[in-house]
């Protein structure tokens with residue numbers, strides 16, 4: 154655990170900080186899945202994205218983006234010391250120590266959550282003396298306005314996502330609501346990719362003619378780039394999510410664009426390549 158990995162896009166550095174890799178039965182996450190078709194993809198999915206037993210591998214990690222002197226953390230995993238859905242918590246990982254190897258938490262100036270699910274807002278906060286306080290005291294936490302308004306308009310009674318990951322940030326006055334095409338720096342901007350959640354965003358990085366995109370959860374697993382109509386069970390708007398994945402593959406397929414998967418295990422980043430009528434994801438070495 155805690156394996157770091159980094160990439161350079163022109164002058165921008167992106168570093169992965171791992172919280173956890175989890176094996177899952179494919180049908181536990183992916184909707185509309187066709188087992189025979191999945192078997193055809195095994196040759197390129199193994200070993201990084203599927204294990205010998207045929208389980209898919211899902212990585213939970215944060216991405217630290219350094220651009221023009223700014224230090225941006227994209228998505229903050231699940232966090233320690235709190236209840237999590239499906240009895241996954243409380244966790245006690247060394248994530249924060251790993252992150253500190255990349256950037257001191259006081260030096261992070263921006264936190265960006267691609268959407269407001271529990272595994273993307275966790276380390277927004279940490280437990281100190283019995284209270285959850287902002288992990289990054291000098292950061293602005295950016296939430297897409299559409300996303301924030303969606304979840305606040307339909308509050309759930311026991312919304313642990315907000316209770317632990319969002320409310321303490323709002324209470325501290327550290328949040329900023331931004332449009333879904335917001336520009337963070339000359340090199341980093343948001344791109345709306347709705348469907349998984351209504352205000353979901355991806356992150357586009359462009360520097361010195363090089364380009365990368367951080368997916369967020371518009372795709373959970375590389376096989377969905379080959380089969381964009383295979384959804385994810387937690388998708389709020391399944392039809393819109395399919396459309397978004399198809400657009401994404403059309404836009405970034407066979408392009409010199411590094412696709413960095415928010416839940417992609419192993420190499421995490423790579424390229425969408427067309428091979429024999431369908432797409433596959435080729436991990437960058």
Ligand SMILES: [Zn+2]
Nearest residue numbers: 270272273370
């Ligand atoms: Zn997620």
